[in-house]
Amino acid sequence: MNTRKSSFTSALFVLPYFIMFMTFLVVPLVYGVYISFHEWDLLSSDRPLVGLKNYIALFNPDSYLSSLFFEGLWNTFQFVIYSVPLLVFLGLGLALLVNSLPAKLRGYFRTFYFIPYSISVSVIAIIWLWLLDTNSGLINNYLVKMGFDPIPWLTSMPYAWISIVAATLWWTVGFNMIIFINALNEVPGDLYEASAIDGASAWQNFIHITLPSIRPIMLFVVITSTIASFNIYGQPYLMTGGGPGDSTEVLLMGIVEQAFEQRQLGSASAMAIVMALIMIVVSIIQFKVSNSTKKRGANHAE
Amino acid sequence: MQNKTKTIFLVLLASIVAIIFLAPLFWMFSTSFKSDIEAISGGLNWLPQEFTTENYTYTLLSQGLNVPVLKWMFNSLFAGITGTLIIVFIDAMAAYALARLDVPFKKILLPMFISTLMIPWVITFLPLYMQFSNAGLLDTYAVLIFPYTANAFGVFLLYQFFRSFPKELEEAAHLDGANKWQIFTKVVLPSARPIMWTLGIFSFMTIYNDFLWPLVATSSPEMRTITTGIAIMQQGSFVSSYGKLMALTSIATVPIIIIFLIGQKQLIKGITQTGIK
Numbered sequence: 001m002n003t004r005k006s007s008f009t010s011a012l013f014v015l016p017y018f019i020m021f022m023t024f025l026v027v028p029l030v031y032g033v034y035i036s037f038h039e040w041d042l043l044s045s046d047r048p049l050v051g052l053k054n055y056i057a058l059f060n061p062d063s064y065l066s067s068l069f070f071e072g073l074w075n076t077f078q079f080v081i082y083s084v085p086l087l088v089f090l091g092l093g094l095a096l097l098v099n100s101l102p103a104k105l106r107g108y109f110r111t112f113y114f115i116p117y118s119i120s121v122s123v124i125a126i127i128w129l130w131l132l133d134t135n136s137g138l139i140n141n142y143l144v145k146m147g148f149d150p151i152p153w154l155t156s157m158p159y160a161w162i163s164i165v166a167a168t169l170w171w172t173v174g175f176n177m178i179i180f181i182n183a184l185n186e187v188p189g190d191l192y193e194a195s196a197i198d199g200a201s202a203w204q205n206f207i208h209i210t211l212p213s214i215r216p217i218m219l220f221v222v223i224t225s226t227i228a229s230f231n232i233y234g235q236p237y238l239m240t241g242g243g244p245g246d247s248t249e250v251l252l253m254g255i256v257e258q259a260f261e262q263r264q265l266g267s268a269s270a271m272a273i274v275m276a277l278i279m280i281v282v283s284i285i286q287f288k289v290s291n292s293t294k295k296r297g298a299n300h301a302e
Numbered sequence: 303m304q305n306k307t308k309t310i311f312l313v314l315l316a317s318i319v320a321i322i323f324l325a326p327l328f329w330m331f332s333t334s335f336k337s338d339i340e341a342i343s344g345g346l347n348w349l350p351q352e353f354t355t356e357n358y359t360y361t362l363l364s365q366g367l368n369v370p371v372l373k374w375m376f377n378s379l380f381a382g383i384t385g386t387l388i389i390v391f392i393d394a395m396a397a398y399a400l401a402r403l404d405v406p407f408k409k410i411l412l413p414m415f416i417s418t419l420m421i422p423w424v425i426t427f428l429p430l431y432m433q434f435s436n437a438g439l440l441d442t443y444a445v446l447i448f449p450y451t452a453n454a455f456g457v458f459l460l461y462q463f464f465r466s467f468p469k470e471l472e473e474a475a476h477l478d479g480a481n482k483w484q485i486f487t488k489v490v491l492p493s494a495r496p497i498m499w500t501l502g503i504f505s506f507m508t509i510y511n512d513f514l515w516p517l518v519a520t521s522s523p524e525m526r527t528i529t530t531g532i533a534i535m536q537q538g539s540f541v542s543s544y545g546k547l548m549a550l551t552s553i554a555t556v557p558i559i560i561i562f563l564i565g566q567k568q569l570i571k572g573i574t575q576t577g578i579k
Contacts, residue, residue, distance in 0.1 A: 006404055007403075007404045007405065007406050009482055009483075010399050010403035010404050010405045010406075010482065011399075011405055011406055013395040013396060013398065013399030013403060013405070013482075013486070014395070014396045014399050014400065014405055014411065016391075016392040016395060016396070017392040017393060017395065017396035017451075017457060018396070018411075020392065020448065020451040020452045021415065021418075021452050021454070023433075023448075023452070024426075024430065024448055024449050024451065024452035025418055025426060025452040025453075025454075027429075027433065028425075028426040028429035028430045028433060029421070029425060029426060029429075031429035031432065031433065032425055032426065032428060032429035034429075035428065035429055035432060094319070097312065097315065097316055097319065098316070100312050101309075101312055101313060101316055102309060102313070105313065105316075109316050109319075109320060111563070111566060112320040112323050112324055113319070113320070113323050114566070115323065115324070115327070115559065115562065116323060116326075116327075118507060118511075118558050118559055118561075118562035119511070119555055119558060119559070120510070120511035120512075120513060120529040120554065120558070121511070121513050121529075122513050122529045122530065122532055122533040122554075123529065123532065123551045123554050123555055125533075126532060126533070126536050126547055126551050127326050127327075127329075127330050127548075127551060128326070129536070130329075130330075130333065130544050130547065130548065131326055131329065133544070135342075135344060136341070136342045136343065136344035136544075137344075138329055138346070141344050141345070141346050142346065145346065170322075170323065170326065174323075175573070178570055178573050178574070179573060179574065182570075182573075182574040227422065230422070231422070231423075231424065233513070233514050234513045234514070234533075238533055238536065238537075252424065252514070255424070255428075256514070256518065259428055259431075259518075260518060265428055265431075265432065268428055269428050269429065272424045272425055272427075272428055273425055275422070275424055276421070276422040276424050276425040279422045279424075280420070280422070283420075
């Protein structure tokens with residue numbers, strides 16, 4: 001009796017979070033699948049069950065939905081492929097740079113590179129919209145002063161992608177740097193001492209000690225950066241409006257358009273669910289690939 | 303000697319990189335004190351030729367401007383603070399109970415919470431919109447606060463802390479006749495303050511900076527947050543008024559940078575603790 005009463009009061013501690021968790025996470029998960037099986041017009045109360053029709057339309061090459069989805073997916077993939085390697089390697093590069101500075105300066109530079117991460121994507125996008133303005137933006141002003149032609153950064157290719165990737169790097173690379181700094185500091189110092197006795201160069205140290213030691217963190221950064229890049233929305237929405245043409249119209253923009261401009265929540269939900277599944281599959285592949293190369297190079301580790 | 307040259311070179315390199323990171327922010331503040339005409343005329347003045355505060359007075363105080371910028375700021379701060387308080391409190395209770403108390407189904411609950419950290423949020427935002435729509439709560443503070451409280455990140459972060467928290471203090475309080483609630487509020491919470499600050503800063507930044515969700519879930523000018531409001535101004539009446547736009551982005555940025563600088567240590571602790579272990 002006493003233990004039953006005790007576990008009842010213990011359950012009360014979990015209850016408030018549990019209610020939020022169920023209401024705003026579990027219910028939406030189930031409800032989203034339910035919506036995706038319906039023709040769900042936001043303005044109409046008649047929402048007939050259509051089964052897998054929304055999903056079939058997604059994969060029917062002739063449908064509008066399919067072109068919206070796959071063009072968005074392709075543009076999102078491009079952004080992922082351009083941004084993730086830079087986010088990872090520049091993040092690592094900044095971490096190495098900060099760690100090579102005299103100890104009393106490290107904190108300042110770490111803060112300088114990390115500050116943009118604290119700012120909202122809408123502010124970031126508008127600041128870069130201004131810096132990259134064709135006629136009066138700071139960057140073109142300098143180009144013109146140096147005798148170059150102004151570049152239409154946001155309205156032509158490949159500059160639109162370059163601009164979006166640059167703004168994104170500036171915004172979030174500091175986050176990856178923080179993770180790498182922590183990882184570098186946890187590499188056991190005696191590994192370097194041992195290799196110093198062997199007369200190894202800094203580059204050899206980096207390849208044979210640093211990289212294998214931070215390998216799990218590297219994988220973590222690759223996966224989190226990939227997920228973050230998949231979720232891109234604010235930068236193209238505000239900086240290029242999806243243009244030039246539809247070339248930077250990313251998948252999330254397509255989903256929002258289908259849901260709130262076309263008001264078709266059923267097909268938009270199907271798009272969102274397939275997008276999430278693709279993200280999960282990509283993460284699993286990255287994890288598996290990394291693990292299998294780890295086994296092959298297992299003698300490097302430790 | 304060679305080492306000294308190397309250090310000077312590295313500090314120089316780091317400083318150039320720092321300029322790249324800080325210059326856009328400096329340019330934003332600088333533009334916000336220029337007239338729209340000076341801004342658009344395309345100079346390279348890092349400081350305004352004619353220093354003016356008209357962008358701030360116009361965006362914050364003008365009757366002519368029919369959008370309530372101060373209200374947006376209030377909405378963002380109110381949602382950020384309220385949401386953060388709720389998150390920190392309910393997450394701390396849940397995490398403590400799961401780490402220490404005899405909660406029924408404990409072995410199922412914790413993995414269930416944590417596994418949702420891997421679910422891409424894109425799945426939930428359309429049905430959440432529909433739920434709030436069904437309840438007639440779109441365009442209210444409810445949409446700006448409650449969806450964020452379901453995130454399992456805080457439970458995960460605090461669970462790790464409470465699990466390694468020494469049991470002796472709780473046992474001593476128990477022997478003194480304190481009940482669970484008293485032990486939690488008087489003994490456990492005070493010692494968890496640093497980690498709760500970490501969660502608090504994370505939560506506040508997430509809510510304050512969020513963009514897509516408040517953009518779709520609010521619609522009236524009075525219920526916009528500052529981050530969505532400025533985006534709407536950029537696409538609307540301020541489309542090329544960069545002086546005024548930069549005043550708006552500066553207003554949105556200053557509070558969050560201050561909070562970031564104050565809470566940076568806690569933030570870094572949170573990133574490294576949950577990311578890696």
